[in-house]
Amino acid sequence: MKTFFASRRRLATAGLLLAGFAVLSSQQTAAPKKGLKDYYKDYFPVGVAVGRAQLQGPEAALIKQQFNSVTPENAMKMGPLHPEENRYFWADADAIVDFAQANKLRVRGHNLLWHEQTPRWLFKNADGSRVSKDVLLKRLHDHIFTVVKRYQGKIYAWDVVNEAIADNPQEFLRNSEWYQICGDEFIAKAFEYAHEADPKAQLFYNDYNTERPEKRERIFKLLKQLKDAKVPIDGVGLQGHWSLQEPTEPELRAALDQYASLGLKVQITELDVSIYPWEKDRRAKRPDESDAYTPELARQQAAQYKMFFRVFRDYKKVLTGVTFWNVSDKYSWLDTYPVAGRKNYPLLFDQNQQPKQAFWEVVQF
Ligand code: 9MR
Numbered sequence: 001m002k003t004f005f006a007s008r009r010r011l012a013t014a015g016l017l018l019a020g021f022a023v024l025s026s027q028q029t030a031a032p033k034k035g036l037k038d039y040y041k042d043y044f045p046v047g048v049a050v051g052r053a054q055l056q057g058p059e060a061a062l063i064k065q066q067f068n069s070v071t072p073e074n075a076m077k078m079g080p081l082h083p084e085e086n087r088y089f090w091a092d093a094d095a096i097v098d099f100a101q102a103n104k105l106r107v108r109g110h111n112l113l114w115h116e117q118t119p120r121w122l123f124k125n126a127d128g129s130r131v132s133k134d135v136l137l138k139r140l141h142d143h144i145f146t147v148v149k150r151y152q153g154k155i156y157a158w159d160v161v162n163e164a165i166a167d168n169p170q171e172f173l174r175n176s177e178w179y180q181i182c183g184d185e186f187i188a189k190a191f192e193y194a195h196e197a198d199p200k201a202q203l204f205y206n207d208y209n210t211e212r213p214e215k216r217e218r219i220f221k222l223l224k225q226l227k228d229a230k231v232p233i234d235g236v237g238l239q240g241h242w243s244l245q246e247p248t249e250p251e252l253r254a255a256l257d258q259y260a261s262l263g264l265k266v267q268i269t270e271l272d273v274s275i276y277p278w279e280k281d282r283r284a285k286r287p288d289e290s291d292a293y294t295p296e297l298a299r300q301q302a303a304q305y306k307m308f309f310r311v312f313r314d315y316k317k318v319l320t321g322v323t324f325w326n327v328s329d330k331y332s333w334l335d336t337y338p339v340a341g342r343k344n345y346p347l348l349f350d351q352n353q354q355p356k357q358a359f360w361e362v363v364q365f
Contacts, residue, residue: 037068039363043316047323049073055099062353069106072096079117111159113190115176123177148197157202169214188231195232206237211247211255235265243274260318270325272346291342306361
């Protein structure tokens with residue numbers, strides 16, 4: 001009898017395991033029936049960075065199925081959008097906003113002020129000399145008013161100032177041309193202009209490596225200064241350009257706690273999980289000279305994504321949005337950064353827009 005029951009139990013266990021495996025593997029090959037936006041409807045909107053190229057074909061279909069928010073990856077940056085002092089290039093930005101309106105997606109505007117992708121005319125007078133602080137602030141004002149007012153009511157949140165903190169831990173603000181010409185004043189001014197242009201828009205400061213303790217402290221200091229000075233800032237964007245190595249769960253939780261303590265909204269604005277360690281310096285491929293997406297890397301990445309989203313769910317009162325930086329592994333900015341010629345696989349969908357193991361880990365809770 002004993003053996004009979006024991007073997008029946010073993011058989012049942014084996015059966016359950018097999019069934020579980022079948023469910024898991026069929027899910028992993030099947031197209032998802034729901035979108036990330038649906039799984040997370042009681043938590044936060046789920047967004048994605050897009051360019052005009054993704055507004056048609058299979059990627060557009062995936063965007064509509066999976067997401068309920070978009071961020072223009074490049075189209076609204078000052079360089080592409082405002083190439084000459086008296087000329088704007090609206091076509092790409094308008095196309096993204098029109099696509100969003102037609103498909104009922106929210107839009108996060110990105111961004112109003114950055115040290116990269118600035119137009120050539122911005123910091124110079126007609127004679128080539130450097131502009132004064134007054135002239136630069138007037139240009140900033142006019143740019144922000146024109147852009148924010150054009151999309152008023154269609155863009156619910158703006159990354160107003162992007163990456164103003166220095167990379168060097170010994171420094172506070174980045175020594176950009178904005179800083180060289182205006183001192184620290186450009187930051188408060190940008191928020192004030194944006195708030196005046198659209199009082200209803202939510203205004204964010206956005207940065208990377210926001211979970212590294214030393215940079216976290218410097219960002220916190222800046223945000224606190226802005227809050228204390230009653231600058232109209234609503235939130236902080238943690239870009240989330242993460243990797244298999246970082247941030248750790250305690251680092252992520254500590255960052256969310258610290259930023260939330262200022263009463264700011266927090267969003268993850270540019271999420272991807274690189275299969276290479278963070279590096280600003282150029283290095284080709286891995287030590288084994290391969291850039292293949294191995295099953296082991298897929299497993300590690302899925303575990304990392306699973307942890308991130310578990311933490312995000314715990315912080316649903318603080319987090320008001322999670323946005324991925326690019327749609328699928330078909331194209332990621334990390335394919336060419338910091339070095340071209342090696343492939344990265346940082347997203348939840350593979351090069352054929354099919355869900356990866358990481359996708360299923362994120363939606364099973
Ligand atoms: O993904 C963007 C890439 O296509 C551009 O070439 C690059 C320009 O520097 O900017 C990338 O987006 C950045 C974002 O605007 C701000 N945070 C870092 C992102 C990745 O570099």
